[in-house]
Amino acid sequence: MRAVFYEGAGGPEVLRLRETDAPQPAEGEVVIDVAAAGVNRADVQQRIGVYPPPPGASEIPGLEVSGRVSSVGAGVTAPRVGDEVCALLAGGGYAEQVAVPAGQVLPVPRGVDLVTAAALPEVAATVFSNLFMTAGVQAGETVLIHGGSGGIGTMAVQLVDAFGAVPAVTAGSQEKLDVARELGAEVLINYREEDFVERIKEATGGRGADVILDVVGAKYLQRNVDALATSGRLVVIGLQGGAKAELNLGQLMAKRGAVIGTTLRARPAEEKAAIMRAVAEHVWPLVVSGDVKPQVHRTFALADAAAAHEYFDSGAHTGKILLTTS
Template identity: 50%
Template structure:
């Protein structure tokens, strides 16, 4: 099969189309003929040599796919050959075929194409786990999403708004702010022009926000603490600007804040299975009803993975980037 290969860490040009044997599904796995694969920030970090694959995972890039099941490993009971699924994979998505644990596969929502469905697993698993499982975000609360125009951001805005949460977001241009508001954010803040701490305080009449989803880090860590309401929860899922800072923790104590975070790839199979089950119960109906929709910024053929990574690194996109077979 064709797949995307790189011999050494480096810039996007190290990505090359190559050949390798088609994988064989292990016990509990299915083999998917990949119609499309989502491109995510962890792929870029892995390509740079900053986010190595776990020892038990495929070294091939790609954490989410959609396509048709063409083979089932021993012990697979949830799916059959011919079923169309989207899946969170343990690597291997940038290829014509990929293996996925049966418990990390989900049906294709009837309202979506396979290409659209390929954008769901990584972002929806991440957002659901961090906002609704870890931060316990609830109807009637307020949420601040940093990076609102990213794949994670557009997912978080739509999902939270559909769940009755008042959403604010930050983004880096008027165009991106407008897109966030069209997706359900009550107000999007251009962080290049306005201080988000002051803006959120004004928008909440001085109270602050209940939950903050951050992928920036650096000076945002202290500023998030300032923007949070009493008993607020701050969730970090990445540190694009750095993770090492000096922080005054006194407001954390005085406001009774919770600081938490996680990475998805390192979660156990049992945790990922639980997330998948909760998504199918709580989120897939919203997609079926078209209350939530994938936002695709660009589609590239598999052979143009380098161009897809360059777009990701430019941060000029709004929504998800997809590789198509």
């Protein structure tokens, strides 16, 4: 089969498409003939050399795919050969085939085409696990979503809105804020022109955000705590703005706040399976009903993975970028 590899660390030019051995399903795994794979920030972090695959994971990038099951390993009763599915991966998605634990595989939601389904697994699992399973977002709460027009952000806005909470977003242009507004965001903050701490307090009558979903990390840490309401929860899922920062613990304690740092990729397969079961129960019905829609900005051929990364790096996209195998 053909797959994309990183030949060293660096810019998009290190991506290379080459022939490699096709995977075989181990016990409890299925092999998927890939229709499309999602491009994610983690793939870029791996490319530049700061986010290696977890032990035992494929060196091939790609954390989510859609496609058809072509073979199953011992002990697998579902999905079955021929089923159209999408899957959450620890790696290996930028390829024509990938092996994945069966518990991380879900059926393509009714009404979603096979290629578009690749835009769902990673963002749905990330958002639902962090905002609802970990931070416990409740109806009526205000949720501040940094990067509200990206893949994670567009899913977060829709799910927060669908579950009766109030989505607030930051983004770097009016065009991106307009995308978030169309998806249900009620508070729109241009971080290049406005102070998000002041704006979120203004929008909440001085209270602040009950939950913050942050992809920036160190650069925003203290300001995020400033923006938290009493009993607020800050969930950090990315480090685009660095990994180390000072924090006023007295302020955090006075607010009875929580700072939670999580990753999804390196979790054990049984934890990922539990998350995917929750996604199937709580998110998939919203996709089927049309209340939540996968957001695909642009597709590239697998052979053009370097161009897809170059476009991703430009920051011009909203929603997801996908690689297709045909």
